[in-house]
Amino acid sequence: MEQPLLEVKNLTCGYQNKPVFTQVNLSLYRGQLSGLVGPSGSGKSTLMKAILGLIHPWAGEIWFRGKRLQPGTSPPRVGYVPQVETVDWNFPVTAEEVVMMGRYQKQRMLPWASRGDRTAARELLNRVGVAHIARQPIGELSGGQQQRVFLARALVGEPEIVLLDEPTSSSDLQVQHELLHLLADLNQQGLTILLSTHDLNSVATHLPWVVCFNHGLICQGQPLDIFTPANLERTFGAQMVVFHQEDRILIASGGTSLRHQMQRNLPPSLLQGKSKSA
Numbered sequence: 603m604e605q606p607l608l609e610v611k612n613l614t615c616g617y618q619n620k621p622v623f624t625q626v627n628l629s630l631y632r633g634q635l636s637g638l639v640g641p642s643g644s645g646k647s648t649l650m651k652a653i654l655g656l657i658h659p660w661a662g663e664i665w666f667r668g669k670r671l672q673p674g675t676s677p678p679r680v681g682y683v684p685q686v687e688t689v690d691w692n693f694p695v696t697a698e699e700v701v702m703m704g705r706y707q708k709q710r711m712l713p714w715a716s717r718g719d720r721t722a723a724r725e726l727l728n729r730v731g732v733a734h735i736a737r738q739p740i741g742e743l744s745g746g747q748q749q750r751v752f753l754a755r756a757l758v759g760e761p762e763i764v765l766l767d768e769p770t771s772s773s774d775l776q777v778q779h780e781l782l783h784l785l786a787d788l789n790q791q792g793l794t795i796l797l798s799t800h801d802l803n804s805v806a807t808h809l810p811w812v813v814c815f816n817h818g819l820i821c822q823g824q825p826l827d828i829f830t831p832a833n834l835e836r837t838f839g840a841q842m843v844v845f846h847q848e849d850r851i852l853i854a855s856g857g858t859s860l861r862h863q864m865q866r867n868l869p870p871s872l873l874q875g876k877s878k879s880a
């Protein structure tokens with residue numbers, strides 16, 4: 603059986619005396635492109651930070667390529683794109699410098715740029731489609747461009763896995779779709795990707811694998827199998843309606859009244875209102 607690239611075993615994390623999740627087990631396989639979905643505060647960022655060694659787990663283990671990592675250490679060749687809300691955009695640096703900072707961190711170089719640094723940063727910005735804004739201050743870029751700059755920074759050191767924390771949260775639909783297409787391209791080139799998001803419809807459309815999370819792993823699988831009203835209610839604690847059309851699905855929030863309204867107006871083949879457990 604294939605060995606997972608990254609494995610989380612019985613992981614328990616929390617802050618102060620409050621646990622966020624207990625005994626989580628999750629395996630990421632080489633070449634996987636997965637979405638981590640769950641309500642706000644359910645522990646998605648905490649899980650990513652634990653994988654990255656940014657917080658110390660209370661218990662459990664993280665394994666990378668079959669080797670156990672020391673608690674609180676960063677796995678080799680894992681890139682990270684933080685939530686844009688956590689970044690100080692007034693920091694006076696250009697897009698290119700943001701990417702080069704990733705190089706300094708990895709190579710422990712002194713913070714001045716060589717021509718090689720600049721060329722490498724340009725190549726990465728080019729790879730994510732924003733080489734033209736290399737010299738612009740990061741604070742003056744659009745949310746979508748900022749996101750790509752941070753993606754370029756995460757690609758420094760040629761990671762095998764990139765974790766993205768809500769990369770689609772601050773951008774409009776078109777920008778979200780473009781980013782997800784870019785991630786699919788990077789995935790085709792061999793990158794393993796886990797991204798957290800609240801946007802269930804983007805996950806359903808663009809991602810082949812979904813992990814539902816709410817203070818623990820609820821279920822995982824292909825969106826068509828996993829996004830059932832029952833699983834969504836278990837994950838989000840709210841009723842949702844799932845529409846099916848051929849191999850596509852559309853998820854809308856709404857309780858019984860919306861479902862009854864839809865049932866009156868839509869053919870039953872489009873509507874999945876009955877619970878199907880994973």
Ligand SMILES: Nc1ncnc2c1ncn2[C@@H]1O[C@H](COP(=O)(O)OP(=O)(O)OP(=O)(O)O)[C@@H](O)[C@H]1O
Pocket residue numbers: 617618622640641642643644645646647648649
């Ligand atoms: N540094 C911290 N100190 C104390 N509590 C924290 C800290 N960071 C997060 N928490 C708490 O841990 C819980 C999980 O937070 P986390 O950010 O992991 O959730 P999330 O699923 O990523 O949420 P969102 O989708 O809103 O980003 C929340 O109750 C949050 O308030």
